[in-house]
Amino acid sequence: MTDALKDMDEFRIGSYAPEPLIFEQSGEGKAGVYVPDSDVPPVAPTEAIPAALLRRKEDALPFPEVGEFEVVRHFTRLGSRLFGVDANFYPLGSCTMKYNPKINELAAAMPGFAGLHPYQPVEQTQGILELLYHLRVFLAEIAGLAEVTLQPAAGAHGEMTGLMLIDAYHRSRGEDRPDVLAPSTAHGTNPASCAMCGRGLVTISVRDDGLLDLDHLRANVNERTSALMLTNPNTAGLFDPQMKQIADVLHSKGAQLYMDGANMNAMLGIARPGQFGVDVMHYNTHKTFSTPHGGGGPGSGPVAVAEHLRPFLPVPQVVCLEDGTYAWSDERPKTIGKVRSFYGQIGVLVRAYTYIRGLGPDGLRDLSEKAVLAANYLAARLAKHYHLPYKGPFAHEFILVPQFSEQGVTELDVAKRLLDYGFHPPTMSWPIMHCLMIEPTESESLATLDFFAEAMIRIAGEAAETPHLLHQAPHTTPVRRVDVVNADRKPNHRWRPEGESA
């Protein structure tokens, strides 16, 4: 930055200026909303509720008071300090940052969907029930499995639900199986979901070629094993050709195969988990079915199960009755119960339905093919410039490892430098150390893929010749590299007015 710019910056001019917190913009008497006056006889709170249970003047709600336009400007400015898929290529591995069609948003916001109370009688909600019923049937068909519950709120919640279903199944057969297996490269939610279900974790090794070590699996499956949790294509971006053998090893010992379906974008209409011998899987609609990530959610994690697990699914289930009407059914004597209040992330599910209904079987297959093509294309273009620890062909994503240790350049530096080129960085440092995991999705044009490849190649050159450019990156974002260590050392998770102590 030039001195002149620095000067301006101090006056909070220009896009680099920090945006004050909403609390710092408060002024007594401003209002963002004018709430109408009461039209019923007044009731003082103290008449209705014991004084000890009411806020007093001293502890009145300490919210700020800000005008509507100030609120609008504040959140519009915040919106401009943020990368989103609409403006930036976002090749974030394992996250499937595809285009989120605009019609999805319109659908979810229709008053006929968004304006429904969960306890309206079903005669008033036949349209949404029809939609949800068809969505669950679609998702079962895509998985090649028997039935789907739409209740789970996200992928991790689906994992937990799936493990509970498996546990209920084992217990119904008089078995107590306390251990869950997962490969060392599993997504963190897999082992964490085991813990949420009180299961122990046994880690299975992964071979040098990135695939599950079948021998190690065989040695570790026994009568204590509840299930193996496995992502396919796996977290290295490889289809595991051993799926059927893996399923057989598990089933021969009475254990179940749980498939983490986060990577379903690689195989819609091409292969179905049911054909691999999978017993349970979850979807992430916020990956595969274009429901937007929203800066961290909401997602939804429908769970598909094979026939023998149907009796345990959560209630209520949306059903189609003989007379062709739709209803919520609680009739499932062996159900695990409910995993959330009401029925699920309905607004998210409306978007997923809209997407699947728009694309149909041909469109779904086409997108998976293109997602896989795009990933293999980028891998081919970058193979000469970066180390690729695994051999292709890849599924919808691949891993590369920047190797510039001589210059002291890490994967973090490469990631931050990508920001200067206007790209959101790939997933970092997982599932193997020092890697970048690149998932372009089907949405991007060849020109964008090429531009990204060229940026990566240039960055490899910069790493060798001008490594300081990378160490100091990013240079063009609203803030420079953020001090994460200090954020943990001196926790500051909320604003407080001056003079108020924690």
Place this chain on the structure above:
Amino acid sequence: MRYTQLTDNDLKTILNTIGVRSIDDLFAVIPADQRLKGKLGLPAGLSEMELLAELDRLAAANQACDRQVCFLGAGAYDHYIPTAVDALAGQSSFVTAYTPYQAEASQGSLQAFYEFQTFICQLTGMDVANASLYEGATATAEAVIMARNINRRDKVVVSAGINPDYLRVLRTYFSCLSLELVTCPLRGGLTDMEALSGLADDRTSSVVVQSPNFFGCVEELQKAADLAHRAGGLSIGVFDPIACAILKPPGALGADIAVGEGQPLGIPMSLGGPYLGLLAARQQHLRKMPGRMIGMTSDAAGKPAYTLTLQTREQHIRREKATSNVCTNQGLVALRATVYMALMGRSGLTKVASLCLEKAHYAARQIASLDGYSLRFGAPFFREFVVRTDRDVDSVLEHCRTRSILAGVPLGQWFDDMKDCFLVAVTEKRSKEQIDALADALSRAAR
């Protein structure tokens, strides 16, 4: 094809560069017998025009609450949503961003979530809040598990005044954990403190009390907290964010952890989701919190900046030792709530809460004065109350629906001793005229 930009010509370039002859070569690793022969059995795709017509048909087959008069509550409420909420939370960068792992590219969402955490602290009177959980029931389960992780005790006492849907979710969550769930009965619509005093013992990890409770009654949270503390356990308060504007918040009534459903804060009812799980706690429990937490720090140039913090609590670092398995949370919903709270401000939200209270009390008086109707409980209430009737509940509600009034939620579906009861919620959106129409409809319902 839809939503992809790669042309046939591009595909040739791509295949050449990869060095394969056809797309099928890329899928050859999947054994042939495990590949799908033929097509998925789904309806053929639709153009946008056709799709919109189909969505319109489905939406029109529902009767939305805005075409009727809604007195339904029981965990989801028909509050007013200012127009700026949709406009601001609908900005495409917020909608299409991922979790803010890359702080420099995510200052907008990070700052908004930092503000969200602050708002939730102010609302609850607690020290720290996380950046959201799925919804109220799972947030409550997370709070109980958090308490267990803090004090390593294995029993939780839950007031029977809690939302029955939440209770069901708690039972599911704890069925696989060695956590014993005991419910504490009510007396006169409120948690029976004498019973609680017997139930809260030296094995008790936490005591969970919702206030206002499921029946609308305002609980004496401080008494429950004292009993929990006397037993060496923690107090978990389940709060309503609108009520917190005028009621003493859980933080001022001894709660160690406060959880709630954020739906009333500008979130559409949307048949029950997506909603917003809120969780806040005392400072000393910071490192036991589930979910994401945004912190303020600085950048390399010394400017204020925001980032994810304490990630060593989370699943992607800590795996099976994480405080929770939550990864994707309710980011965009939390943003909506943040915009809502910013717009409402102190006086706006306080006025909304007062209106709810006044209108609910007016409605209760009108209904209680009708022949054949009475209030089931005499306890203080905020926005919601239980009506008992000597008429058939289902036909009463049905009769009201013929007048486009959703009069309440029948309670017999959860409680055998409340087959003659329904729950009525009155928000600031209900006018005197609508409340009078409700009373009139009730009075004319067949005996």
